[in-house]
Amino acid sequence: MSILNQTRSVIAMNVRSIPQRLGMSLATIGAIAMVVAVLLSFLALANGFSQTLKGSGAADVAIVLRDGADAELSSTVSRDQVDLLGQGPGVRAASDGHPIVSPELMLVVDGVKKSSGTKANMPLRGLGPNGLLVRKQAKITQGRMFAPGSNEIVVGAGLLREFAGFELGKSIRFGSQTWKVVGVFEAPGTVFESELWADAPVVQSMFKRGTTFQTARVALTSPEALKAFAAYAKADPRLQLKAQSEQAYYAAQAERSGVLIKYFGWPLGIIMAIGALAGALNTMYASVSSRAAEIATLRVIGFSGFSAFMGTMVEALVLSALGALVGVAICAVGFNGLSASTLGAGFTQVTFRIQVGPEIVVQAVVLALIIGLVGGIFPGLRAARQRPLLVLAG
Numbered sequence: 001m002s003i004l005n006q007t008r009s010v011i012a013m014n015v016r017s018i019p020q021r022l023g024m025s026l027a028t029i030g031a032i033a034m035v036v037a038v039l040l041s042f043l044a045l046a047n048g049f050s051q052t053l054k055g056s057g058a059a060d061v062a063i064v065l066r067d068g069a070d071a072e073l074s075s076t077v078s079r080d081q082v083d084l085l086g087q088g089p090g091v092r093a094a095s096d097g098h099p100i101v102s103p104e105l106m107l108v109v110d111g112v113k114k115s116s117g118t119k120a121n122m123p124l125r126g127l128g129p130n131g132l133l134v135r136k137q138a139k140i141t142q143g144r145m146f147a148p149g150s151n152e153i154v155v156g157a158g159l160l161r162e163f164a165g166f167e168l169g170k171s172i173r174f175g176s177q178t179w180k181v182v183g184v185f186e187a188p189g190t191v192f193e194s195e196l197w198a199d200a201p202v203v204q205s206m207f208k209r210g211t212t213f214q215t216a217r218v219a220l221t222s223p224e225a226l227k228a229f230a231a232y233a234k235a236d237p238r239l240q241l242k243a244q245s246e247q248a249y250y251a252a253q254a255e256r257s258g259v260l261i262k263y264f265g266w267p268l269g270i271i272m273a274i275g276a277l278a279g280a281l282n283t284m285y286a287s288v289s290s291r292a293a294e295i296a297t298l299r300v301i302g303f304s305g306f307s308a309f310m311g312t313m314v315e316a317l318v319l320s321a322l323g324a325l326v327g328v329a330i331c332a333v334g335f336n337g338l339s340a341s342t343l344g345a346g347f348t349q350v351t352f353r354i355q356v357g358p359e360i361v362v363q364a365v366v367l368a369l370i371i372g373l374v375g376g377i378f379p380g381l382r383a384a385r386q387r388p389l390l391v392l393a394g
Contacts, residue, residue, distance in 0.1 A: 006303050010311035015318055021286060028283040029323040031276035032371055036327025036364045039269030041335055043360035048340065052352035053253050056190040057246030059223040060092075061134050064216045064233055067242045071253075072106050075214045079103070081239055082216050088232045090225025091218055094133065100219035102130040105200060107207055109174045111163040122159060124174070124196045126203030126213075134217040138192055143168050143183035148199050151206075154183035158193030158351030161339045166196075177206050191250065194351045217246070269364075273371055276323075280375025284316050285382070305384035312380035313373070320372025324365045331356050 018025050064085060069075035085091070086099035094100050104127055111122040129148070132138060146152035155166045165172060170181050179198065187193050204210065220226060223245065230243040336356040 003304055003306060006307040007310045010303065010307040011314045014311040014315040018315065018318070021283065024283045024286055025319055028276070028279045028319050028375075029326060031279045032320050032323025032368050033326035033330065035269060035272045035276045035371070036324050036368050037330040038272055039266070039367060040327060040331040040356065040360060040364040041354075042266075042268070043363060044331060044335060044354045044356045045340060047357050047360055048352045048355040049350065051355055052189060052350065053191055053250045054247075055250075056187075056192060057248070057250040058134075058136070059245050059247045060220045060225075061246045062218045062220055062226055062229055062233075062243045063246050063249050064218060064241050064243045065214075067234070067240055069242070072104075072214045073108075077103065077213045077216050077241065079211045079213070081241065082213065084236065084239055085216050085218055085233065085241075088218070089228040090220045090222070091229065092221050094130070100130050100133050102128050102134045102217040103200060103213040103215075104128065104131070104217065105203060105209060105212075105214045106195075107203065109196070111159075112165065113162060114164045115162070120163075122163065122196060123194065124153075124198060124203065126200035127197050128200050130217075130219075131197065134219050135187065135192060137190055138185050138187040140183050141186045143181075145183055146197065146199055147182075149202060150199065151177060151179045151202060152182045153179045153196050153198045154185050155181055156193035156195050156197075156351075157184055157186045158339070159195065160184060162351045174206075189353075191350055191352075218243070269367065273367060277371050277375055280316060280319065280371055281378065283319065284312060284376055284379035309380040309384035312383045313376040316376025316379070317369060317372040320368045320375070321365075324368035327364065327368070328356075328361055 064077060065072070065075035066077065082101060082103040086101045091099045091101070104125055106126070107124045108121045109124045110119045112118070113120050132145070140154065141157070143154070146154055153172070160166050166181055168181055168184055172179050172181065185193075185197070200213070204212075218229065220229060226243070226245055233239050233241045233243040335354050338354045340352060340354050
């Protein structure tokens with residue numbers, strides 16, 4: 001019989017005998033499933049968070065910050081500078097002929113999370129009249145937009161899911177002022193759903209911010225207009241500001257924040273993988289020991305050590321693959337699409353949907369198969385090196 005046929009026969013025999021070691025096999029599958037589920041849950045968190053941030057930015061909207069600032073909270077833009085930005089090249093005009101520029105400021109306020117009952121930071125954004133014009137994906141779905149000059153707010157649907165007390169018609173107190181929720185807006189798949197919006201001049205007055213803003217969003221005629229506009233914002237001595245596309249701004253934030261979540265997930269996954277590897281080794285050594293006479297008989301009738309090695313290896317990989325499938329199923333059914341929140345770049349809560357995507361599933365499955373591969377090598381070598389006559393004589 002050829003080596004290929006020998007190997008195929010031994011593999012089939014080993015896989016069919018897995019139910020004979022059901023207890024240890026299930027323990028190995030369970031351990032690997034937990035490794036995959038834990039790692040995949042962290043990767044899905046990072047994936048959902050990153051996709052939400054990346055999906056927030058438009059290529060034809062420029063976000064303007066103070067030169068050297070990496071986030072809105074550390075930036076300052078004056079009223080005079082906002083007016084000058086509207087005169088820049090490539091700025092899109094509204095139906096009334098005025099440039100679409102939205103000066104904005106963002107503050108951190110407290111809210112109570114529904115899941116834990118604890119306080120957490122939330123972003124309160126002051127918007128000007130053009131706030132919705134530079135956010136095409138945002139739509140008021142309940143109630144109405146806040147009235148200029150009033151203590152009214154609209155709340156993002158994502159924030160409403162995670163925080164208590166922001167239902168339509170409710171009154172909320174921030175500091176010494178009371179605000180009324182008059183609307184709910186949706187901006188699916190974006191960070192904006194994690195925000196509260198109010199009239200910018202009112203926010204400036206209530207929080208003693210003078211007449212300054214933190215950022216300005218500028219609608220451009222096309223993504224290609226960004227280069228000339230950014231050069232204008234930087235070169236004009238009255239401005240000296242940094243302009244970039246919203247897309248680039250949020251992509252950079254996603255990269256920084258998503259990596260932090262992965263840094264927690266991978267070390268934990270590897271630590272658990274070591275434990276699962278110990279279980280896989282025990283299972284495979286027990287498999288080889290229980291089939292010692294069977295392996296010896298095969299060797300006596302002409303089967304090679306290589307076929308015994310491959311049979312053990314494939315058995316370990318099958319157990320790992322089964323564990324990986326169980327782990328993926330746990331995450332896909334139990335976590336995919338759930339709402340979650342974590343701290344964003346501005347130290348405020350960002351709500352998003354957990355996303356189990358193909359790329360991260362592949363990463364988790366590869367780790368499971370590595371556990372099976374390593375867990376099968378040494379028992380496989382023991383099976384290949386058995387001295388058949390001594391085993392049978394014993």
